[in-house]
Amino acid sequence: EAGVVQSPRYKIIEKKQPVAFWCNPISGHNTLYWYLQNLGQGPELLIRYENEEAVDDSQLPKDRFSAERLKGVDSTLKIQPAELGDSAVYLCASSLSSGRYPDTQYFGPGTRLTVL
Amino acid sequence: AQSVAQPEDQVNVAEGNPLTVKCTYSVSGNPYLFWYVQYPNRGLQFLLKYITGDNLVKGSYGFEAEFNKSQTSFHLKKPSALVSDSALYFCAVRDSRGSTLGRLYFGRGTQLTVWP
Numbered sequence: 319e320a321g322v323v324q325s326p327r328y329k330i331i332e333k334k335q336p337v338a339f340w341c342n343p344i345s346g347h348n349t350l351y352w353y354l355q356n357l358g359q360g361p362e363l364l365i366r367y368e369n370e371e372a373v374d375d376s377q378l379p380k381d382r383f384s385a386e387r388l389k390g391v392d393s394t395l396k397i398q399p400a401e402l403g404d405s406a407v408y409l410c411a412s413s414l415s416s417g418r419y420p421d422t423q424y425f426g427p428g429t430r431l432t433v434l
Numbered sequence: 435a436q437s438v439a440q441p442e443d444q445v446n447v448a449e450g451n452p453l454t455v456k457c458t459y460s461v462s463g464n465p466y467l468f469w470y471v472q473y474p475n476r477g478l479q480f481l482l483k484y485i486t487g488d489n490l491v492k493g494s495y496g497f498e499a500e501f502n503k504s505q506t507s508f509h510l511k512k513p514s515a516l517v518s519d520s521a522l523y524f525c526a527v528r529d530s531r532g533s534t535l536g537r538l539y540f541g542r543g544t545q546l547t548v549w550p
Binding site: 322362411422 | 438466468470475476477478479480483485524526528530533534535536537538540541542543
């Protein structure tokens with residue numbers, strides 16, 4: 319079974335430029351997560367999707383970050399404009415569901431963003 | 435609020451010796467606990483989880499974890515360490531209530547080094 323796929327793996331941009339990350343979850347997984355991992359820290363949730371619906375986006379900085387999950391499968395996370403402090407690893411994860419039963423979240427390899 | 439503490443930034447152990455990576459948690463509701471491992475430039479790989487039942491949970495690559503409700507701990511263990519176990523280990527607790535249902539809260543991570 320293929321795992322969570324993310325692209326690109328690495329991205330270097332100048333500040334104020336836009337950037338987008340793409341994620342393809344494990345087939346059949348209804349729930350998709352975007353996490354932010356700063357250097358030396360554990361991941362922190364940015365947004366959680368149940369199918370097409372964003373059900374937990376309270377930690378997404380909506381002034382510059384946006385996300386979408388069209389058709390309930392692939393997802394894109396966008397930053398516009400990027401700031402120096404956005405340099406981090408952006409992880410995508412998926413699980414069968416996020417209901418009361420604690421399904422395991424499976425993570426992709428991440429996208430390492432460097433903002434110059 | 436849910437939280438996880440990993441009191442040791444680094445753990446060093448000789449190959450063949452037993453290893454323990456410590457984790458304590460704070461959670462409202464049922465404690466659903468996870469361990470993940472991260473190798474350089476890779477995403478997080480699931481090792482094991484505690485949902486309910488036996489306090490000793492067995493996972494991938496010979497790892498196990500002991501759930502202790504009275505001490506609110508979930509320490510990761512392995513009877514005999516391998517050099518290839520050297521990696522960054524994260525403990526996480528899952529939110530089981532409200533709008534943040536399904537969100538994982540991670541510790542800062544513990545760098546395990548196994549020397550030959």
